[in-house]
């Protein structure tokens with residue numbers, strides 16, 4: 589007998605996420621960008637896999653998420669989709685593929701869905717992007733919103749510091765969340781905002797909110813897989829809980845392998861033909 593209400597569902601859908609939110613079961617989401625990682629996350633029964641544009645940072649080594657392309661995201665998303673049977677797979681629409689041009693936004697979202705086989709897309713922004721959201725939803729593509737620290741706008745913010753600490757920005761954020769709900773987003777990511785504000789937002793909308801650096805009152809949590817597993821080393825914000833220190837384990841294992849090769853200890857008699 590499973591401890592969680594929805595552990596045994598064969599496929600997590602947007603409806604299941606809404607039911608989890610309504611019944612008080614928290615939603616667990618992690619990023620993945622490749623087949624092998626996605627397979628492990630799905631076996632562990634993660635609810636949602638986000639093919640985040642954070643791939644630009646952790647996969648490609650860019651300092652921002654802006655350079656990643658639609659083709660790059662489709663490559664990562666299709667690798668993930670091939671591994672997953674249970675989790676809902678959501679794909680970030682990359683910078684420049686949906687802002688300000690709803691026709692292009694629809695074209696980008698259709699490419700993601702058709703070429704990767706994912707379940708939904710995610711877009712950063714509030715009232716400014718509702719034309720694109722409307723158009724994408726008209727084509728039957730579910731949309732996840734993303735408010736607070738929206739890394740695609742880093743050049744406007746100028747900093748990765750906590751957002752909406754002032755009441756004016758907090759009120760705009762609550763209003764944007766309501767707009768996203770009214771326009772049909774099935775869930776909203778809240779990134780790096782005060783916990784009290786995330787609670788107010790969560791109480792102001794009836795769709796699930798998924799927090800990262802937004803406290804515990806949201807309907808679910810998301811982390812970047814490479815950060816929570818301790819593969820990335822430099823990035824250490826307060827909200828990040830590390831569940832492993834894989835970087836150390838990998839470096840130790842690789843050093844061991846190097847010594848074995850140099851000492852002609854690998855391969856041994858049993859490891860050859």
Ligand code: KIV
Pocket residue numbers: 619638639640641642643680777779800810811812
């Ligand atoms: O790209 C990403 O990984 C994200 C999460 C941090 C929410 O958008």
